Amino acid sequence: MPLTTDPPAARTAPERAGPPADDDPAALVVVPVRRPWRWAAIAVTAVLIAQFGHGLLTNPAWEWGVFARFFTAGTVLTAVGTTLQLTVYGTALGFALGIVLAFMRLSASPFLRAVAFGYIWAFRSIPLIVQLLFWFNLAYLYKRLDFGIPFGPGFFHVDTMGLVGAMGAAVLGLALHQAAYAAEIVRGGVLAVDGGQLEAAAALGIPRLRQLRRIVLPQAARSILPNAANEVISLFKGTSIVSVMAIGELFYQVQVVYGRNGAVVPLLMVATVWYILLTTVLSVLQHYVERHFSKGATR
Amino acid sequence: MSTHGAMVDIRSVRKSFGPLEVLRGVDLQVRTGEVTVVLGPSGSGKSTLLRTINHLEKVDSGSVSVNGALVGYRREDPAAARRSFRRGERPARLYELREREILKQRTEIGFVFQNFHLFPHLTVLENLTEAPVAALRRPKKEAAETARALLARVGLADKADAYPRTLSGGQQQRVAIARALALEPKLLLFDEPTSALDPELVGEVLEVIKDLAHQGTTMIVVTHEIGFAREVADTVVFMDGGRIVEQGPPGEVLDRPRHERTRSFLSKVL
Numbered sequence: 001m002p003l004t005t006d007p008p009a010a011r012t013a014p015e016r017a018g019p020p021a022d023d024d025p026a027a028l029v030v031v032p033v034r035r036p037w038r039w040a041a042i043a044v045t046a047v048l049i050a051q052f053g054h055g056l057l058t059n060p061a062w063e064w065g066v067f068a069r070f071f072t073a074g075t076v077l078t079a080v081g082t083t084l085q086l087t088v089y090g091t092a093l094g095f096a097l098g099i100v101l102a103f104m105r106l107s108a109s110p111f112l113r114a115v116a117f118g119y120i121w122a123f124r125s126i127p128l129i130v131q132l133l134f135w136f137n138l139a140y141l142y143k144r145l146d147f148g149i150p151f152g153p154g155f156f157h158v159d160t161m162g163l164v165g166a167m168g169a170a171v172l173g174l175a176l177h178q179a180a181y182a183a184e185i186v187r188g189g190v191l192a193v194d195g196g197q198l199e200a201a202a203a204l205g206i207p208r209l210r211q212l213r214r215i216v217l218p219q220a221a222r223s224i225l226p227n228a229a230n231e232v233i234s235l236f237k238g239t240s241i242v243s244v245m246a247i248g249e250l251f252y253q254v255q256v257v258y259g260r261n262g263a264v265v266p267l268l269m270v271a272t273v274w275y276i277l278l279t280t281v282l283s284v285l286q287h288y289v290e291r292h293f294s295k296g297a298t299r
Numbered sequence: 300m301s302t303h304g305a306m307v308d309i310r311s312v313r314k315s316f317g318p319l320e321v322l323r324g325v326d327l328q329v330r331t332g333e334v335t336v337v338l339g340p341s342g343s344g345k346s347t348l349l350r351t352i353n354h355l356e357k358v359d360s361g362s363v364s365v366n367g368a369l370v371g372y373r374r375e376d377p378a379a380a381r382r383s384f385r386r387g388e389r390p391a392r393l394y395e396l397r398e399r400e401i402l403k404q405r406t407e408i409g410f411v412f413q414n415f416h417l418f419p420h421l422t423v424l425e426n427l428t429e430a431p432v433a434a435l436r437r438p439k440k441e442a443a444e445t446a447r448a449l450l451a452r453v454g455l456a457d458k459a460d461a462y463p464r465t466l467s468g469g470q471q472q473r474v475a476i477a478r479a480l481a482l483e484p485k486l487l488l489f490d491e492p493t494s495a496l497d498p499e500l501v502g503e504v505l506e507v508i509k510d511l512a513h514q515g516t517t518m519i520v521v522t523h524e525i526g527f528a529r530e531v532a533d534t535v536v537f538m539d540g541g542r543i544v545e546q547g548p549p550g551e552v553l554d555r556p557r558h559e560r561t562r563s564f565l566s567k568v569l
Contacts (some may be wrong), residue, residue, distance in 0.1 A: 200412060204410075204482065205434035220419050
């Protein structure tokens with residue numbers, strides 16, 4: 001959007017035929033003000049963009065041939081799939097837990113409020129990479145998990161190693177991390193819904209869960225969605241951090257490839273373009289989801 | 300407990316918000332089929348009183364019953380309690396009702412808000428069918444038919460598929476009244492139903508309420524519309540400072556008020 005707007009181009013009064021009378025303001029021709037510096041700025045910017053584009057095409061160091069070869073290579077496509085999996089599971093589990101935490105923070109029980117607050121505090125404080133390494137090393141802390149009576153006898157157990165593989169640890173870490181942020185976003189959205197809405201629903205005798213599902217959440221969704229989309233996109237790119245656990249997602253995979261063939265820049269471009277492409281898809285998706293939830297809204 | 304078939308029976312109700320006592324012992328009886336209009340300056344506690352009747356506001360002490368049933372509580376006398384060893388010595392107990400039971404009570408009490416509180420993301424028709432489907436488990440089709448009939452009754456048959464924000468304030472409030480009626484309540488409560496409206500839209504809403512009054516609907520209306528009170532009310536109640544100052548037929552309270560406070564209020568609003 002331009003910071004300044006031009007006045008509409010020369011305006012004449014078409015309904016008046018014949019030579020305009022000097023004293024008729026509607027018939028006067030408006031001459032727009034000249035803006036020479038704007039044209040200078042446009043020229044400079046255009047030259048810079050052209051130079052950048054020219055460099056991309058002509059500098060051999062970009063190695064577009066290598067880029068093209070690997071962009072749709074099997075290993076890279078598989079890695080893109082893994083990245084998407086991490087994103088989908090992380091988002092789904094993260095937001096599911098986030099919604100629960102948000103309503104715990106809004107609960108009338110001080111205990112539930114405190115627990116949710118503590119969770120959010122802890123998981124926002126610990127760097128994601130540290131957390132991921134923790135989950136990766138879970139088996140070191142707890143060799144096996146028993147299911148049974150709390151503090152009492154267990155009925156069956158599983159080995160932690162088998163339960164939480166590298167992929168499981170990654171999903172767990174991403175989801176638990178995401179849940180803390182999702183909780184605050186959901187809480188913000190719920191608080192943004194006018195209190196009268198809940199009151200009206202209560203006055204009509206609508207059951208509690210339905211009040212939330214049918215009245216509050218659809219309205220909260222409008223303010224949740226822009227932030228949630230930010231989170232999903234940032235999680236999608238954040239999955240690259242999982243490469244520290246040697247999981248074959250996109251960023252790890254291109255590192256492996258350029259470690260072998262030395263073509264660092266073209267392979268980083270492979271990853272970059274995939275991230276840009278899929279982020280674009282997510283942005284388009286966001287537009288349609290937001291449109292769905294703006295039913296009945298005037299802005 | 301109930302006095303001569305009173306539909307609403309309010310007994311020495313007190314309610315404080317923090318240090319501020321907004322209801323200081325209110326007694327009020329409303330008989331079936333009667334229209335009660337509550338007048339009073341802002342801050343007199345009239346809206347709070349109305350909100351205690353469907354338990355949107357919990358009372359601190361006293362009781363509210365509708366149709367002979369306590370609102371929000373179940374009373375158990377020690378004589379009736381199974382394991383009462385020292386009969387008569389224990390005071391009667393009030394058990395708070397579960398939310399589900401309170402919600403069920405509310406389906407018999409329609410409430411119309413000052414600011415309508417229509418659900419903006421639902422169409423007018425969906426606003427009307429939501430509660431009958433969710434709370435009374437009516438089939439969707441049947442609820443929609445009832446809803447269309449109600450919309451016709453408030454003069455908005457052609458707005459069924461519109462969203463609330465596209466309607467004028469007066470139309471929104473008429474939808475809100477229809478929404479309250481969709482549950483076929485035994486009692487209707489109006490909390491300043493015309494206070495948020497432009498002056499030229501007040502009439503259309505009052506017409507709908509008058510129409511309901513003439514059909515014998517029991518209702519309590521908190522309002523500043525003295526003309527409406529004179530025309531429709533069976534009883535006018537004047538509140539000030541958390542108490543009922545005086546009540547009686549409109550001819551008495553509005554034309555020959557006994558209390559100085561009522562006189563000075565009426566002289567300002569008339």
